[in-house]
Amino acid sequence: MSQLLIVKDLKKRFGGISALNGVSFEINTGEFVGIIGPNGAGKTTFFNTVSGSLKPDSGKVIFRGVDITGMRPSAIVRLGLARTFQLVKPFLNLSVLENVALAALSRRRREHDGLSPEAAALEVLRIVGLEARADNLASKLTHGELKRLGVAQGLVLDLLLLLLDEPFGCLSAEEISIVSEALRERSSLGVSFVIIEHRVRELMKLVSRVIALDQGSVIKVGTPDEVVNDERVLEAFLGRSSGIARSKGN
């Protein structure tokens, strides 16, 4: 398997807080990787620095052999890497279809299949079960539907690597199975995923490898079983942060 994404010693500080404290690892082509970690572990910051939303203080991000550290997000999307947001950022005054069609303007295979952005958007909306809402304003959607809209925007880009930040938050069990199925299908077509998720049980059904982060550092990498049973991971989740995590409703 070839290495799709290489992250070397990524560091990011916010004032006194070290959100990323030298994170390194690789993602292979076609892999489905999960990231877990207590609140404030630096998971979202990791996505931000890899996708270009934030510049890391030091370290390197190499995607498809290209050094993308500090490149603007739209340029990174054009190379084939995109992310979704933990707090969804839809365009509330545009319709659901327009929201997805916008993303479809940057579709990777747009030139090959000649599918119009609107047609491609409709197809993905069907997959995530938002077809009936296509002409509604995004502001009319429920929380769960917005999350699915975010996933649809990510999927329609048709990229090589998609970073999903807590896509299952606010979703019902039924919605989770719809989205999981859509992701699994894309994955079988060779698309790679990195997915941050608090709902560990649902996550473990999807991924082949898990990275556990705590306080800006990687504390364990391994198969879902290995990670869940790891001493340090259990301590990070249960020993220190579980109370906080629960009280925050996460």
Place this chain on the structure above:
Amino acid sequence: MYCIKCGTQLPDDAAFCYKCGAKVGFTSTQPAPSASGGPAQSVSSPAQPVLAGADVKELKCPSCGAPITPKFGEMVITCEYCGSSVSLSPEGWRSIQKHTMFLPTFTDKDRVLGLIHQVMDRGIIHRHLQESSTLEEMSLTMVPYWLVPVSARTTVVAANVAAEVGTVAATGVLAGILGGEMGGRRGGMGGGGVVDGLLTGATSLRLRGHFFIMVTLLIPLATADFLNYALTEDGSIFGVNALVNNTYYIYNASLVIFAVAAVTFFAVANSRLGLVLKSIRENEVAAESLGINTSKFKMVAFALSNLFAGMIGAVYVFSNGVASPTDFGLLFSALPVFMCALGGMGTIVGPIIGTILLEGSIDLLRVNYIQDARLLIAALLLLLVLLFFPKGIWGYIKRGG
């Protein structure tokens, strides 16, 4: 009659506004455009000497016969009616405020060179020019001067300027597109003239919201100041001739440009480009992360709006009769922002409503004392509207309907 530019009340037959200098009538001695269509040469009449003492109270304009009342001590006077200059005869040359016919007291060549180097080092376009220059020749020219009180008006009729504004706008569009292609590399687009819109575009692209509006407001002001400085420093003024003197044509040209602009913007708003621009307005971070190069599209939006601003600017020059950087002061730069906010930002109908209301109220406020407070009144109006209708008038109507 009233000054078309500043609203000051003027004598009915005045040719120039005594307050702001705008040309207000077409009764001047300037020859009408020749029938052959060739550009008419506007003859700037040289100051005609008149025999009169310096403390004369009344005299007649030698070219049009209108009465002229010099203020105390004035020695060169512009006739308010025909625009020609009159200078009082030698016996009047008593109130010279300052003069010199002596050589400046430079101590030595090194000091002169030092001064020149200082100027070259600070150059606006090329810094450190002196490092790549060799001094080949030095010559001393003595310019004796006299400072005397003068009331003077100069009219500048601009056709080349108008053409230039159009070119600049077109260049703005081209460079906007190129700029996008070049990935927004700023250094690459110096070009010839100052492309103001582009300058504003490049600088404020990374700013958002209120800061963005502030910068779009400040950069034209800075540009006006810069041009003003550049013009007065070397003393040159645009000298151009009028293409048309007929307000009917000017009105029609404005109307056509307005119609084209409205149709264009309507088409853009409903196109994919419009969708992209709307997404950037809503959430720039999200748009960028969906693969939209937000800087490039903001540049396109700037170029597009500047195209029409440039076109209407060309017409404005004819309607005003004068083109001067001072025309674009705070009031003039702030008004469009007020008009948009008043009518409703992010709509096409909104700014039209805002313009009609503000322009209309300015017409109503054409009284000497109030005109200076217009900016204040406009700002108050805007504040009230934003307080009660945050989305502007049209935004309010649209939501209600």
